[in-house]
Amino acid sequence: MQEKYDPKSIEPRWQEHWAKRDLFRAGNRRDAPKKYVLAMLPYPSGEMHMGHARVYSITDVLARYSRKRGFDVFHPFGWDSFGLPAENAAIKEGVHPAVRTPKNIASFKADVISLGISVDWSTEISTSDPEYYRWNQWFFLRMLERGLCYRRRARVNFCPSCNTVLANEQVEEGKCWRCGSTVIEREIPEWAFRITAYADRLLEGLNKIDWPERVVAMQRNWIGRSDGLEIDFAVSGRKGKAFRVFTTRADTIHGATYVAAAPDHPLVMELAPEEKKAEIAAFAEKVRRAAKEVGEGAQAAEKEGLDTGIRVRNPFTKKQIPVWVANFVLSGYGTGAVMSVPAHDQRDYEFAVKYGLPIEWVIRPADEDEVTQAAARKLAEQNKAFTEYGFLFDSGEFSGMPSEQARLAIAAEAQRRGIGRPAVNYHLRDWGVSRQRYWGTPIPIIYCDRCDPDHRGIPVPDRDLPVVLPDIDVKEVLTGKGEPPLAKVASWVNIKCPNCGGPARREAETMDTFVDSSWYFARYLDPHNDREPFSRAQADRFLPIDVYVGGPEHAVLHLLYFRFWTMMMEELGLCGISEPAQKLVTQGIVKGRDGEKMSKSKGNVVPPREIIERYGADTARLFILFAAPAEKDMDWSDEQVEGQHRFLGRVFRLVQGALPKVRDARAGGPPDELRRRTHKTILRVTQQLERLQFNTAISSLMELSNAAADYQGDPGVLRECLEILVQLLSPMAPHIAEELWEALGGKGEFSLLQWPQADPALVVDDAYSIAVQVNGKLRGEVQVAATAGEAEIREIAAQDPKVAGWLHGKTVKKVVVVPRRLVNFVIAG
RNA sequence: GCGAGGGUGGCGGAACUGGCAUACGCGCCGGACUUAGGAUCCGGUGGGGAAACCCGUGCGGGUUCGACUCCCGCCUCUCGCACCA
Structure with a gap:
């Protein structure tokens, strides 16, 4: 064991260990119940920010905890790699999105790994990969067949700056949700998904899922029946x-x-x-x-x-x-x-x-x-x-x-x-999906003047999927002006009509990227399937998502489309569920040192990288989880970060200092106070994690650690306490937990080791300290045996000298005895 | 206006179905170790009071032996939606 707590050497070591052994792969415990824990698909900017770190810290605690509880945990990861930021950057800097995106992904992924997130990387997907988006096209064609996708002439919201059409949901107070430019109206033909056909189902489904009231209300409102x-x-x-x-x-x-x-x-x-x-x-x-x-x-x-x-x-x-x-x-x-x-x-x-x-x-x-x-x-x-x-x-x-x-x-x-x-x-409108952009899924439609003079659109035959984006000369095509970029790529746009063989043109517009994130959670189950979007068997095994974590800003965009898509997939017989996520957790925003939301424009961002570099991932995670309940906004505090780092340092020294004493001891021993406290802490932390109360779970561990630091008794008791402390800490701070487990000579693959169980005999006390009130005011405190009856408790309480003083010469009208809690004497006058 | 969620020490926040308000952490004060300490450790820390005690969970009422918790009426903050007929 090292002399000093040095996360920089500890953390990479365990990250490598996990990766090498491929410990987080799902599907290895076929006979165990499954648990699908998922963070919302991120857009791969080059660096992870605090909001991401918060989401992943939450899902990772759940994933690690569930693994120890014996679940077959699925905790995948992927990239929402199509979209405007990449394309806008390309316009500005002349770098092809296909070049920049993999670099960004690699960099972001390194951040996720360095935070110690226990991801099953074997199913990693990128939505800009033809292997993925070909199924967007496939779904498009299926919807077309069923009348769920249609061409309409619509007055649309158009952002002159992004040079694209926006969905209703993407217009905020008349401004583009992305760039803030004033949106104008234009009448152009577009493809739309008939989400309105599902309005009532989307409404009814809200009753069966465990989502925050706020999000449910927003969706109801949005559907507006x-x-x-x-x-x-x-x-x-x-x-x-x-x-x-x-x-x-x-x-x-x-x-x-x-x-x-x-x-x-x-x-x-x-x-x-x-x-x-x-x-x-x-x-x-x-x-x-x-x-x-x-x-x-x-x-x-x-x-x-x-x-x-x-x-x-x-x-x-x-x-x-x-x-x-x-x-x-x-x-x-x-x-x-x-x-x-x-x-x-x-x-x-x-x-x-x-x-x-x-x-x-x-x-x-x-x-x-x-x-x-x-x-x-x-x-x-x-x-x-x-x-x-x-x-x-x-x-x-x-x-x-x-x-x-x-x-x-x-x-x-x-x-x-x-x-x-x-x-x-209904307030809900159909979902217009055409976008005049390059970096998105090509719409699998062909226009032929001869056999389709009205340009209703001829579907690309399934055998010709995927319609792959052409490689382009960025400077020539991504000008940010004029007609859709793909229309400028003659070699790609001009093809033979699949019906009559005559000259025809491809649809040059691409799909809204919200299509990508509408079903990715299902593709994770079977990411390389080239015959269907995913197998029914995998869907039946792992769907729905048990806990879905992300920002509340997606309450009516992504989260509505994603429910719609799932209902559609159910109709296609691809899965047996109509709601994609049983439980939704919307985490609060992270505010900077100035109390404002962290954002580049305000210059108040604290990159997780910086914190990990300085204090380690465990400190970063602990701080994030401790600072506020998951659903609430949280304030950044450098002092609190230090505080968590100190706590980890104390735990490290605690184990280190105890090692000579406990090395050869067997966990167990007399049922003294520390031992009881240890077992009670198992119960408490377990309950707190089940309820996603990470902040109080950590404080319970601090209390146990403080008690252990003061302990002078039996080495076996101390050993058991430390082992359990390390176990309970591990979902939140996995690296130091591994390190200390190893130092204690623990056996087995720690991250798969069973969660500790409380000994029922040790969690009930044989004596309690109870409060004594007189007329509802606290007047004393007495020790009472657990076996004491009401009369006995009343007697002991009345004899307490302080209490006796208050009762002296008064008539006791009534006595309220609440076992294990308090005694209240109601007196006259 | 409608909807959702808040208001508890100097700060972040605890308190399960009504039962010892302020757990845990931060900060602050004091002390120890030290050439030094922004390291570490120990002690203290809601307000008032010399003390006994009193007062304290946004405000005002109510229910109750007992209310941060339940009920009624307000104030205030945050977020979302907003001419949806």
Whole structure:
């Protein structure tokens, strides 16, 4: 054993040992239950940052702990190696992504290894490898066959700086999620996945998985299912024409005093009086421009609108009401038109007030007695709509009904009259996957003018997969401007049509890289399979992921696509699960010394490399795990890092100092206090690791180590304590644990050695110290035998001199005895 | 506005299903060893008070023998969504 704790020599030694023996390969324990622990796929930047270190520290503790608990643990690793950063770097520096990426991977991988993460590297994958992305193409074709993938002309979000289309989810407050440029709108054809077909399944699945409430709520919100009624408002004087609106509040229909349509609603221009058309067109243009500026989804400006001159009839009141166009009505949601009920919708209310449109009150709160327009108008004095459910009035035959009931009754009536039908809307949109970039999966489609004149797209036959990215001259092709880069590679784009043999062109666009990360977790199971994405047998053995760890920033992007993809794979018969990850852990962000999120732009990053270099991987891991609970944000603290390093130093010296005494001792001995504490610590740490409470697990180990340092008794007891301490520490600080285990002369392959078990006889005490309260205030503490009954405990407590003083001369009204906890005397006065 | 999660010493944070608030670590104070110590070890450390004691988990109420924990009403912070009809 070394004299001094020197992680620099200890850590590489054990890392080599693990690699040489291939100890972390999954599948070696076929008869054991499996455990699939996974960290989210990283983009391979050249250096691992603290956020990564945090994720991997967490998954590694779980992996190492589970291995010792006898599980067949699968803890794979890979690279999200396609994507914009590599391509942008290529544009800037002229280095081909295919050249740079492997270097970055090698460097990042070295960091992961130096952190001591116990990965099964035999299944490592890179998404930019044709061996991987050919299956993206395969999935694309399968979805095409099933109508889950289709070509659409869509108004899309376009980032002028990245020169690419963005998915809805990639637009944040009108800005590109990646570069922050203002997103503009463009209409171009694109390929899309019909994720909306799975909206309800995605919603229902949320009930069966153990994910943070926050993420579940975000997904629910994002899917945004809304149940309502579509109803037609017939256009006056134009037989057969009607504005169809969507509403969730059919009960308020008698209060609908106008219809508001999106400015680009097709019926508006068709039906508006000639003299209005120019004005309407101008308004629509203005709204479109404003939308671009503010960005879709951002806080809208003042509500604005314009009377179109069109008149429709409220199907229930039969009154003639105007149709307005309004900037707050979205053409992409519902029917693109709404019935406006200013009395009972805040938005409609504001609009009505601004433009002097009538406000008809038809719902009153349950507790109001008078069923009059005047009484309800009191609400108007508060200057807001009454948007809650209540009771109907001035609503014909429906008056008096509660809202819930009226909704259904009015819907039924509308249906009977053939002017309405139940409808469901979702906020969720289909997933546009076309990207005008080079560094991604080529879309396996061919366009042929002769046999496919409409350019609907001819699928590349399976036998021709993969469609491999052509090698390119970076400077010529990756200019960051103009048409998609692949379109410039004539030798690649121009091919023969697989149908007619005539001249044809390949689809020059590539897939969104979120495709790559949607199913990688399954490819890990069978990464070199060239007949199918992965084998069913492997899927049945290892899926789903038991614990999935990553940042909460992926709550609606990756984590929704990945669930969708799994459902699709289940339908294809590739796996028997519909949810990819049973448990999700979203770890908090790591803040820098300044309390701000670590980021290059703020210049406050502390690279893990630096910490590992200076203190070793074990210290880095321990600090990361100790500083805060896994799900919470954590603050960087140089002092705390030192503290963890000191702790490891103390443990090292503890074992070193004890060695002469314990070397020849046999673990065990009398059931003294240290021995009991040791066994209780096994229970505690085990429970804490099961609950992912790494910070308290470490503090329990500190307590045990402190107790061991003070111990002067039996060498066998001390030996057992040290062995167990080292075992319990090993998932968190594996290198020093190996080293100390070796020093103690421990036998066996340590990282596969069984987790210690507490001796039940040693975890129950024969005497307890319990608190004594008088009227709920702590007044003393007494020792009580474990066998003592309530009466005896009460007696002992009352005799405690301090307590006796408080009880003297008082009447004890009541005594509460909580075994093992406390005694409370309730006295009068 | 809607949704989720927080508010406990100087700091990070403990406290299982209501039962000794502040475990563990950091920092700070004092001491030991030392030429020296930013190494290591020992002791102390919520506030007030000489003490007995009193007060203390964002604020105000409530339930209870007993509340950081449960209930009601607020304040405040962080994150996400936000004209979704």
